[in-house]
Amino acid sequence: MKPKNITSADVARLAGVSRSTVSRCFKADSRISDNTRKRVIEIADQVGYQVNKIARSMITRESDLVGVVSSGLHDPFAVVLIDQLITTLQQRGLHPILLDASNETQLEISIKKLAQYQVKSIIITSGSPSSAIGAQFVSLNIPVILLNRAGQLDQANLINCDNRTGSTLAAKALIEAGHRNLAFINSKNSTYSGTKRGEFFEQALALKIEAGEITLHQVLPSKTGYVGGYEAALDLLKNLDHPTGVYCATDNVACGFIDAAKFEMGKKIPEDVSVIGFDDLPIAARAPYNLSTIRQCPTDIAQATADCIQTIDTSPKPKRIIIPVKFINRGTVAPIKIA
Amino acid sequence: MKPKNITSADVARLAGVSRSTVSRCFKADSRISDNTRKRVIEIADQVGYQVNKIARSMITRESDLVGVVSSGLHDPFAVVLIDQLITTLQQRGLHPILLDASNETQLEISIKKLAQYQVKSIIITSGSPSSAIGAQFVSLNIPVILLNRAGQLDQANLINCDNRTGSTLAAKALIEAGHRNLAFINSKNSTYSGTKRGEFFEQALALKIEAGEITLHQVLPSKTGYVGGYEAALDLLKNLDHPTGVYCATDNVACGFIDAAKFEMGKKIPEDVSVIGFDDLPIAARAPYNLSTIRQCPTDIAQATADCIQTIDTSPKPKRIIIPVKFINRGTVAPIKIA
DNA sequence: ACTTTTTGTGCACACGTTTGCACAATATTA
DNA sequence: TAATATTGTGCAAACGTGTGCACAAAAAGT
Numbered sequence: 163m164k165p166k167n168i169t170s171a172d173v174a175r176l177a178g179v180s181r182s183t184v185s186r187c188f189k190a191d192s193r194i195s196d197n198t199r200k201r202v203i204e205i206a207d208q209v210g211y212q213v214n215k216i217a218r219s220m221i222t223r224e225s226d227l228v229g230v231v232s233s234g235l236h237d238p239f240a241v242v243l244i245d246q247l248i249t250t251l252q253q254r255g256l257h258p259i260l261l262d263a264s265n266e267t268q269l270e271i272s273i274k275k276l277a278q279y280q281v282k283s284i285i286i287t288s289g290s291p292s293s294a295i296g297a298q299f300v301s302l303n304i305p306v307i308l309l310n311r312a313g314q315l316d317q318a319n320l321i322n323c324d325n326r327t328g329s330t331l332a333a334k335a336l337i338e339a340g341h342r343n344l345a346f347i348n349s350k351n352s353t354y355s356g357t358k359r360g361e362f363f364e365q366a367l368a369l370k371i372e373a374g375e376i377t378l379h380q381v382l383p384s385k386t387g388y389v390g391g392y393e394a395a396l397d398l399l400k401n402l403d404h405p406t407g408v409y410c411a412t413d414n415v416a417c418g419f420i421d422a423a424k425f426e427m428g429k430k431i432p433e434d435v436s437v438i439g440f441d442d443l444p445i446a447a448r449a450p451y452n453l454s455t456i457r458q459c460p461t462d463i464a465q466a467t468a469d470c471i472q473t474i475d476t477s478p479k480p481k482r483i484i485i486p487v488k489f490i491n492r493g494t495v496a497p498i499k500i501a
Numbered sequence: 502m503k504p505k506n507i508t509s510a511d512v513a514r515l516a517g518v519s520r521s522t523v524s525r526c527f528k529a530d531s532r533i534s535d536n537t538r539k540r541v542i543e544i545a546d547q548v549g550y551q552v553n554k555i556a557r558s559m560i561t562r563e564s565d566l567v568g569v570v571s572s573g574l575h576d577p578f579a580v581v582l583i584d585q586l587i588t589t590l591q592q593r594g595l596h597p598i599l600l601d602a603s604n605e606t607q608l609e610i611s612i613k614k615l616a617q618y619q620v621k622s623i624i625i626t627s628g629s630p631s632s633a634i635g636a637q638f639v640s641l642n643i644p645v646i647l648l649n650r651a652g653q654l655d656q657a658n659l660i661n662c663d664n665r666t667g668s669t670l671a672a673k674a675l676i677e678a679g680h681r682n683l684a685f686i687n688s689k690n691s692t693y694s695g696t697k698r699g700e701f702f703e704q705a706l707a708l709k710i711e712a713g714e715i716t717l718h719q720v721l722p723s724k725t726g727y728v729g730g731y732e733a734a735l736d737l738l739k740n741l742d743h744p745t746g747v748y749c750a751t752d753n754v755a756c757g758f759i760d761a762a763k764f765e766m767g768k769k770i771p772e773d774v775s776v777i778g779f780d781d782l783p784i785a786a787r788a789p790y791n792l793s794t795i796r797q798c799p800t801d802i803a804q805a806t807a808d809c810i811q812t813i814d815t816s817p818k819p820k821r822i823i824i825p826v827k828f829i830n831r832g833t834v835a836p837i838k839i840a
Numbered sequence: 841a842c843t844t845t846t847t848g849t850g851c852a853c854a855c856g857t858t859t860g861c862a863c864a865a866t867a868t869t870a
Numbered sequence: 871t872a873a874t875a876t877t878g879t880g881c882a883a884a885c886g887t888g889t890g891c892a893c894a895a896a897a898a899g900t
Contacts (some may be wrong), residue, residue, distance in 0.1 A: 167562070167641075169886055180850045195848060210637060215617040216558045217886035221855050223506070225555070227598070234586035245574035249601045254871060257614070259566070259598045262588045275596070278554040298549060302506075388787070425788040448727070449764040450789040501613070519880045524858060534878060560885050794860035812870055 168211045177205045193258050219280055228471065229276035231269065233288035237387065238414050239441045239460075240287055243309065246328035246464035247285065254468050256282065263289055265301040270295055279301060283471045286311060290354070305474045307467055312354040319470050321483045323356060323458035328487040329362035332409045332438045332456060335489060337370070339436060340498035341407030345379040347394045347419060348411040349386040356411035359440060363409055375414075379405055391418025392426075399427045399435070406435055406498055413439035413446045413455055420451060420494070442490055452493035458485060507550045515548065516541045521663075527552050549800045558619055565812065568615035570600045570608065572627035576726065577753050578780045579626055582648065585686060585803035586624065593807050595621065602628055609634050616641055622810045625650060630657075630691070644813045646806055651693040655819065658809050662797035662824045664694060668701035670828040671748045671795060676709070679837035680746030684718040686758060687750040688725040695750035698779060702748055718744055718791045730757025731765075738766045738774070745774055745837055752778035752794055754783045759790060759833070771835035781829055791832035797824060 170184040177184070179198060186194050187202040205211075219225040221285065228251055235241050244260075251258050263269035269289045276284055277299070283298070287309045291299075296315030299306050308319040313320050336344060346363050348356045359378060370376040377434035381398060383390040391410060395418070399417055410416035416439030423429040431437060439446060462485045470481055509523040516523070516536060525533050526541040544550075558564040567590055574580050574594050583599075600615065601811055602608035608628045616638070617625055623638070626648045630638075637643050637656030645657040652659050675683060683701050687695045699719060709715040720737060722729040730749060734757070749755035755778030762768040770776060778785060781796035801824050809820055 166876080167886080181887080182852095182889080183848085185886095186849090189888085193847065193849095198848080210640070212613065212617050214619070214886055216555055216564070216619050217855090218888075219555045219855095220559050220857090220886075221888045223855070234588060235580050240576050241580050248599050249573065250602055254613075256620075257598050257600070261596070262591055269743040272591075274551060278551050279596075280553070280555050301549070427854060429580050445784075449760040495726050506856080510856080520857080521859080521880060521882095522878085525879090526854095532876095532878065537878080540841085553856055557858075557883090558885095559856075559887090560858045562885070 167214065168209055169214070170211070172209065173202060173206050173211050173496060176209065177202045180413075217321060221392045223280065225280045225282060226256050227279050227281045228256045228258050229261060229273070229279075229284035229286065230258045231263045231272050231276075231280045231284065231286050232485045233264045234262050237412075238253070238443050238445070239412060242443065243287060243460045243463060246460040247467065250464040250468050254472065256468070256471065256483045258285075265289075266292070273299070280319065283474065285309060285467060290314065305478075305480075307470055309467065310353070310355045311461060317480050319474075319483075321463060321466050321470065321481075321485065323355070323485045324487045325358040326365075328364045328440060328456035328458070328489075329359050329409070330366040331487075331489040332440075333363055333366035335438060335454070335491065335495055336407035336409065337367075337376070339407065339495055341405075341436060342375065343377050343403070343497075344407045344409070345381050345404045345405040346409050346411070347381045347383070347391060347398075347415055349351075349380045349415070350376060350384050351386065352382070352411065359409075359411050376406075387414045388418035389418075390424040391415035393418075395419045395422035396426060399423055399429060402474070404435070407438075407495075408435055409438045411440060413441040413443040413453060415439070416453055416494075417445065417451055418455070420499070433499065436496055436498075437494040446490075447492070453484070454492045455490055456487045457490050462486075486499045502777040506553065507548055509550070509552070512541060512545050512548065512550050516544045518660065519762075522828075526553055527809075554635050560620065564619045564621060565595050566618055566620045567595045567597050568600060568612070568618075568620045568623035569597045570602045570615075570623065570625050570627065572603045574750075577782050577784070578797075582799045582802060583625060585799040586806065589800075589803040589807050591647050593785075593811065595807070595810065597624075605631070612638070616643065622646060622813065624648060624806060629653065643776035644810070644819075646809055648802060648806065649692070656811075658822075659820045659821045660802060660805050660820075660824065662694070662802070663826045664697040665701045665704075665811065667779060667795035667797070667826040667828075668698050668748070669705040672702055672705035672780075674777060674793070674810060674828060674830065675746035675775060676706075676715070678746065678834055680744075680775060681714065681837070682716050682742070682744045683746045683748070684720050684737060684744040685748050685750070685751045686720045686722070686730060686737075686752070686754055688729045689721045689723050690725065691721070691750065698748075698750050716744075725755045726751070727757035730738065730759075731761040732757075734758045734761035735765060738762055738768060743774070746834075747774055748766055748777045750779060752782040752792060754778070755792055755794070755833075756784065759792070771833045772838065775835055775837075776833040784827075786831070793831045793833045794829055795831050796827045801825075 174181045174184045176267050187199045221473040232240050241447045263272045277458055283305045285307045290311050293315045300317045307316050308320050310322055348360050367376050381394045383393040416437050420431050439453050439455035442455045446453040446455050466483050509520045513520045513523045526538045554592045571579050600611040602611045612634055622644045624646045629650050632654045639656045647659050648656050685699045687699050706715050720733045722732040755776050761772050778792050778794035785792040785794050805822050
């Protein structure tokens, strides 16, 4: 706190120009003679001057800070997503400040804190802001971007992966492999995406369910993620006529399901049960799982998010973006055994 | 940028007091009558006033921003560590801004950017800052904290887990299980911690190696992490007299090693090879691995880091902190088979 | 040679706080 | 009651930058 900073005034004095001139040397557009600019920059480098972004933000009333709120890094897809966000934002000269929001009240608090920093935008990857807090941000002109979330506030920008197509592809793959007894595994307190995937899966199967050709179990274990999948397998596979085709809300759930199926219930994957996940995490490709899954690409999402932030000045209308997905068929879908 | 903010002046006017008074209402210590404080706060809430931290930083010349630089979130231990950092820092009223630094030049750039934000401190979890950049931070009075890193700059605060004890415990466990043919698996371009673990492992075995009782292979695959471990297993286990006790620089390496050993080389773990990892990642406890490992606790590290930041004003002397570790013996260490 | 445009620089105000100092009002003590 | 200590509040000067406006100098046009 104490030490005097090197300010533009110092550089100005050394270069024999005014502070304004120094300031203009660090903005791209300004009309400054090439000579003075070169000289000023040189002197600035020499004395280790760096523009004070706090002060700059003060006057411009905007910053290149971006708020990113997640519920920790427990969810593996959140990890790869935030990883991409960090690098993508950085490439574009934006700086993410991360906040944890495990519950709704924590979310509100976090969001308010961000407002104090004049953040350029706020990216939410967990929970959903209440419409009250949303309204506040609208009045502050801070755009909100919801990633794979529902939005009850319609000024928010929405970026979602294509849950419908993904779930339809999963349904198709399982049906084509001959499976008739299916399950969707999610969690009691599911994310928005998880719920949607279940809905779309059911929609894709609706006709065949009505025709009695297919049965579908919606499984909602009390826990979420890996342990949820684990729990679900224990429950689901204890009867002899268990489902043979399982679609999991996430790869994480799928891994838990597979581990329990193999190590606790003595099942073989995919001989006894076919499994499809969602996300295509790095772990899905590894030998112990070799999981067939719906890939949503975190890079695409991050790019779309950055685009969204940067175009928001020119086109303030909230955007609705759908990121495409792709079925990656590895080794956990097999034709049904003929009994 | 355009919209006028609600400032302390606004609240002041509404409350019929001066800006100074409003300001003081939001600082804990100040001498303000309970009446006015209550009234001002109420009005502030009513109109949605929030102190502008940018402006505050401007005058106090410090912020509650903390820089955290990592090389992405590819390394799983980095993930759990940063996860803990985020929540711990937030609990203490600090806000992490994350930067990616995959290489040294990127690191330098990132660090400079942080300086522009008057960060209270900068936490480095990848690479090591050059002494040049270190010196700059010293002159700016921004403390640097190195997590599980080497420090060639001695003004930096160093927080390391106890690699020596960890490696000694690993050596002891393998020896007590009767293993004579050992290997340490790390990576060609290893982290500081990895290298240290190898050194300490060798030190712990030094006497027995000299006595000819033990042989130790230092294995340095070209890749790092999971694929490095995978690669190492393919190479190491192709001969019949391969090592039977393997210590891996990280759990991530260990997982790669185990998967390749099981799925590529047809080995059984721990019957054919005993394996010990380092970190105790969540995945280590899961059924497919059930990995015996050295636990370093990310929570402890995060706490120590936060403590370090907060005590730095009162005791500016750079600290050297060692975080204890613990041997978690799960299911990948078995007594050697008697041939 | 004289007007008009262009180019480069400086002045001074603004951004929204914090805080040392001054000072009135109140409480305490002699 | 007068002198003194305490408490609460306001004034005004920072903090380090950006930018509209003014203006001189140079360049371009007539």
